[in-house]
Amino acid sequence: MxxxxxxxxxxxxxxxxxxxxxxxxxxxxxxxxxxxSLADQGKKLFNDKGKCYTCHKLDKKSIGPGVAEIMKIYKEQNGDIVAFLKQEAAPIVDPQSYSVMKTNFALLKTFSDEELEALEAYMQSVGN
Ligand code: HEC
Structure with a gap:
């Protein structure tokens, strides 16, 4: 036993x-x-934590420019999304409406570098 x-x-x-x-x-x-799937993480951040979708539609302008439009201009001008989101680079898409986008920087400060890179990867995947 x-x-x-x-x-x-x-x-x-x-x-x-x-x-x-x-x-x-x-x-x-x-x-x-x-x-x-950095882009998939970015998609989640874009829609959940960042609430970016409230002003950015993918393919057309709403309150902010569409993501595809943003990415087109960033590609043409060799822009750096992460630097912009960290307030290290000036706006190049629609500087006249920058004050509206600026309201997000308090929230974006709580994002890690990896999260910002994920947002960029997602926006790039939409732009392509
Ligand atoms: C309250 C509305 C609003 C929200 C929410 C918002 N944006 Fe914006 N965004 C704008 C407006 C308006 C512009 C156009 C002004 C400009 O180009 O800076 C803009 C522009 C941008 C640009 C282009 C900047 C440039 O170079 O001109 C990027 C990139 C961007 N937003 C990313 C984001 C991300 C990522 C989020 C979520 C964390 C977000 N936005 C949330 C309104 C918003």
Missing amino acids: QKFIVILGAVCIFFSCQSEKKEKESVTIGGKKKEM
Whole structure:
């Protein structure tokens, strides 16, 4: 009987180790996936945390210029979205309406560099 309990214990330990290993593996896969789809992360930030969609439609002007339009101008002028979002670069799309866009910088200050890069990747994926 004692032997049986020891074996049962060993089996339990074995399986719990297995499942722990599995968990770690899926986290790594998740991490890789995250890196691969920077644009997907950006899409989420654009629509959730950033609420950018309230002023930026993808293909047409609303309160702000459409994303495709922004990206066209950024491509032509070799602009740097991340620098703009960090207030390190001046507006090049519609400087006259800059005061409206400026209201977002308080929120954008809470974004990490990676999050800003994700936003840029998403906007680029829309522009293409
Ligand atoms: C309250 C409305 C509003 C919201 C919300 C908003 N924008 Fe804007 N955005 C504007 C307006 C208006 C312009 C045009 C003025 C300008 O070009 O700076 C603009 C311009 C821009 C530009 C072009 C800047 C340039 O060089 O001229 C980028 C890039 C941009 N927005 C990104 C974002 C991102 C990313 C978010 C979400 C974090 C966001 N915007 C949220 C109104 C908004």
